[in-house]
Amino acid sequence: MDRQTVEDVHWLLENWGAPESLDLAVALELLSLDFIDHKVRRLAVRRLDCLSNDEVLKYLLQLVQTKPDLSLCRSHAQSKRIGHFFFWYVRSEVLGCLFFRQRMAVLLEAYLLGCGHGMLDTLRQQVLFINFSLLQHIPKILSWVKIWTLCDVSRWSSPEEALWFMLNVLILKCVLVFQLEKCKIMASKKKPLWLEFCPAPSPTSTAPVGVIFKHGDDLRQDMLVIQTLVLMDSIWQDKSLDLNLIPYGCIATGHNIGMIETVRDAVTIAAIQKSRGGSAGAFKEDALFDWLKSKCPLQEITVETFVKSCAGYCVATYVLGIGDRHNDNIMITDKGNLFHIDFGHILGNWKRVLGVNRERVPFVLTPDFLYIMGRVKHRNSLYFDHFQVRQDICMQAYLSLRSQSHLLITLFSIMLLTGMRELSSAEDMRYLREVLQEGKSEEQARAHFLEQVHVCIKQGWQVQTNWWIHILMGIK
Known part of the structure; x- marks a missing residue:
């Protein structure tokens, strides 16, 4: 003044x-x-x-x-x-x-x-694809198609044939050819659409494109998490740490509506477990290892990729407080690259069932993950030591992010006024400050994070139980 x-x-x-x-x-x-x-x-x-x-x-x-x-x-x-x-x-x-x-x-x-006119035309085409194709109404259209086909079987042989007709009418004007046999409504609560199509021929690429079209979720929160994963990866790369993150594309195109890029050659942990014993597959420590072995003969390279990516996502999901980590929200490629999806719960705002916190561990490090690293019956292995103790990639990743805590906290603070459900007040920033051990010494931070690793290993069976229930409910 x-x-x-x-x-x-x-x-x-x-x-x-x-x-x-x-x-x-x-x-x-x-x-x-x-x-x-x-x-x-x-x-x-x-x-x-x-x-x-x-x-x-x-x-x-x-x-x-x-x-x-x-x-x-x-x-x-x-x-x-x-x-x-x-x-x-x-x-x-x-x-x-x-x-x-x-x-x-x-x-x-x-x-x-x-x-400029060129950019304006490009943006106009993108908006036309979203609006003219009426993608946001496809879930309702599909329900209507199913009812209609039941009433008029003579006109269409199946709901899929009727959908194919509609997609031709609505979307092919945007020069897209949908691979109908791969399009589906996903089983999650909001019934997102899994769409695959071949883009118009171009000199650069003609590979099929896959997107998940979601309606009813605020994808800006997913965008924030994925942006932060990209930033974390760049921080680690500066320290010569390549932790094989897969920050897939995600963009909100309107209010509670948007698209998410699909990752090729990847399946959920739940799908692997179900294929190896139904709901009981959640307790089979060798299920994930056997699946990887069947996919990639170069086992040593695959395990190394798994260890690095597992370390990266353990640290990232802990620092960001990402919840709802059931086995349908964790995926793995056939090359061993583990990654997480669906970031609807962040900063420690975890799901509760009947008042009980559903998340029982700071991050996911289950017995089947440890089995791939060679840790069987509590006996350590070279890969597990690489993960936790000797070469300390988990600790290096954590301390690298901690050194940039001011930047990470600032980025989230700027987003406080966006109206995101789980980032709306200064209280939401307390989680970041606590996990990054703001104001503590590096030695205290090391001890803090190592304690989180031990908790995850000790309580891994609780995560398996949660995953078993998730598969069981899915089967029902």
């Missing part, structure tokens, strides 16, 4: 020197609602102007939430890739965020007026 002091600080900011000397986490924090002075925020934008396009994409989700005229740095505005994601990020906020809808609409209009 002292004018002279404000002028002095403004002078210091104008003469800051090289903007890249400003810590990136601090620059992002200066764009939050806690800092409204335009010259303070201008310093943050100068720092962001030093980033490459790939680096801007890492933080674009947060930049959209900051003051609109600063959301996209001018030097990056001409990138088509950034423009694509920027358009959909802002559009989903226009359709889904009650508090800032008008502000976001103005920002979106300003971008569309200046993005």
Whole structure:
């Protein structure tokens, strides 16, 4: 409130020197609602102007939430890739965020007026695909088709044939050829659609494309988690840690509606367990190992991939407090790459059944995972030691993220006003601060994380029981 002091600080900011000397986490924090002075925020934008396009994409989700005229740095505005994601990020906020809808609409209009005719045509085609194809109504259409085909069997031989007709009418105008035999309604609560199609022929790729189309879930939370996984991977790569994360594509296209990329040659842990004994497969420690052995003859390479990816997702899911980790939300490729999906519960906001917390361990490290690493009957192995003790990849991954705790906490803090169900107050940030051991020494942090590993190993049977119940309920 002292004018002279404000002028002095403004002078210091104008003469800051090289903007890249400003810590990136601090620059992002200066764009939050806690800092409204335009010259303070201008310093943050100068720092962001030093980033490459790939680096801007890492933080674009947060930049959209900051003051609109600063959301996209001018030097990056001409990138088509950034423009694509920027358009959909802002559009989903226009359709889904009650508090800032008008502000976001103005920002979106300003971008569309200046993005150029080529980009405008591309975005128009994308919107037409979402809207004209009536994808958001397909679940209702499918129900109607099933009823209709029961009444008029002579017209269509099956509901699938009727669906094929509708997809031709609705979607083939967008130059997509659906592989109907692979399209299905998934069994989860919101009945998402699994769609596979061949894109129009192009010089780059003609490989089939698979997407899951979801209606009824706020995919912005999934986008935030996946964005954070990408950032975590880059932090680990800087430390020469390659933990084989698979941050698949996910984008919200409107209010509680969007698309998720499918991962090729991957199945759920539940599917593997069911194929090896039904619900009892959840207790078979060698079920996952036998499946991997049948898929890949190069067992040593496969196990190494599994150990690294398991370590990466153990640390990532613990730090982000990801819940609902049943065996249908964990997948594995036939090359041994483990990965997690469906991030509807984060920051320790875990599911409860009759008031009892469904999550019994900090992260998933079950006996069948340990069996692949060679830990049988509590006897350690080289791979398990690599995971936990000797070369310490889990601990290295955890401490690497802890060294960037300011950045991670800032990224989540900026998203507090988006209206996400599990990220809506400062209290939600307490989980991140606790798991990253903010204010504690590195030795204390090491002991803390090692204790979490021991809890997971000791209580792994409880996870197996939970998975057994999940398969049993699915069978029913």
